[in-house]
Amino acid sequence: MSPTQPPGATPDATPDGPPDWAPLDQELRHWQAAGLKLPLWWRDDDAIEPTPQLDQLSALAQKLALPVHLAVIPRDAQPALAAYVGAHPEVIPLVHGWAHISRAAPGDKKCEFPPRHPLAGSLAEMAEGLARLKALFGPRLQPIFVPPWNRIAPDLLPLMADLGFAAVSRFTPRTQAWAAAGLAQINTHLDPIDWKGSRSLVAPEHLINQVSNQLRARRLDQADNREPYGILTHHLVHDAAIWDFTEALITRLMQGPGQIWTFDKEEDER
Numbered sequence: 001m002s003p004t005q006p007p008g009a010t011p012d013a014t015p016d017g018p019p020d021w022a023p024l025d026q027e028l029r030h031w032q033a034a035g036l037k038l039p040l041w042w043r044d045d046d047a048i049e050p051t052p053q054l055d056q057l058s059a060l061a062q063k064l065a066l067p068v069h070l071a072v073i074p075r076d077a078q079p080a081l082a083a084y085v086g087a088h089p090e091v092i093p094l095v096h097g098w099a100h101i102s103r104a105a106p107g108d109k110k111c112e113f114p115p116r117h118p119l120a121g122s123l124a125e126m127a128e129g130l131a132r133l134k135a136l137f138g139p140r141l142q143p144i145f146v147p148p149w150n151r152i153a154p155d156l157l158p159l160m161a162d163l164g165f166a167a168v169s170r171f172t173p174r175t176q177a178w179a180a181a182g183l184a185q186i187n188t189h190l191d192p193i194d195w196k197g198s199r200s201l202v203a204p205e206h207l208i209n210q211v212s213n214q215l216r217a218r219r220l221d222q223a224d225n226r227e228p229y230g231i232l233t234h235h236l237v238h239d240a241a242i243w244d245f246t247e248a249l250i251t252r253l254m255q256g257p258g259q260i261w262t263f264d265k266e267e268d269e270r
Helices: 022-034 052-064 079-087 119-140 154-163 204-219 240-255 265-269
Strands: 038-047 068-072 091-095 178-180 183-185 229-233 258-260
Touching (some): 022 204, 052 068, 052 240, 079 091, 119 154, 154 178, 154 183, 204 240
Parallel strands (some): 038 258
16 A cells, blocks of 8 residues: 555555465465365356457356356346357356446445335345346356345345345355355455556455455364355456456466355255
8 A cells, every 4th residue: 555545445556567476376385285175256247238348258267167157237138148148158147136226325335225225126126137037048047146236235135035046145255154044145255446446456466465365264264165255357347457367366266276166056055
C-alpha cells in the first residue's frame, strides 16, 4: 500500500516486473509434503449471451482443464447462450439472481434481495429465475443460487431449498457448511479485480499473499478445507493483466494440490 492510500484501501496493481509467486509456491510445497488435496472450483459472474470474452473464458477453462461455473442472469439470458453452453461442456451454468438490479436502501451496499424487499416478491423472482434457466439449459444447470454482489437477506435462506435450490454461493470463507436446511454453502474466496480503484488487477503481491494465507489456514485446520476453494472472475470486464494472473494462479493450484470440484448434491449431503 502506498503512503497516500487510506487504511483498508485495496493496493493498486504493480506494473513493474513479474509477480513474485514465492510465498504461494512455498505454501504449495507444504501441502504436497503433507499429502493434502485442495478441492478447487471456478465461478464467473454476469453472463447473458455469447461474447468474445466468453470465448476467451471457455478457451482458458479448456486449457487449464478446470470447468468454469457461469453465473447467468435469468431475466436477460439469451437462447444463444444455451446453445453455447450445450456445445461447451467446460461451462457449467448457475443461477445469478433474477435481473442483477440493486434494491438496497440509499447508502447501503448493493443487493438485489435485501431484507427491506418483500419476502414473497423475492421468492417469486428466485423461483422464476430457476425455472427460466432450467428451461434454457435443462440438466446442464446446477441448482446453485449466486446472489448478485454476493449478498442476500438471511430470511430467504431457510426457504430456498423448497424453491429447488441445493446450494448458495457468496464470497469469503464460510463459517458453516450449510446456509440453511437443505442448502449447502459453497463460497468463493479470491477476486482479482480492483473494483473500487483501477478496475484492473489488484496488486499481484496482495493477491498472492491472500491466497497463501487462506491455504495456510486450511492446512493448519483453522479454516474448512472441505469447502471448495473458489476463484471468482467476471469475464466481461477483464483486461490482459486479470486474464494473465488468473491463468497463472489456477495453473499453479492445479499443478499442486488442486483437485477439480463440481457440484454433486448427494456427495455434499454426506
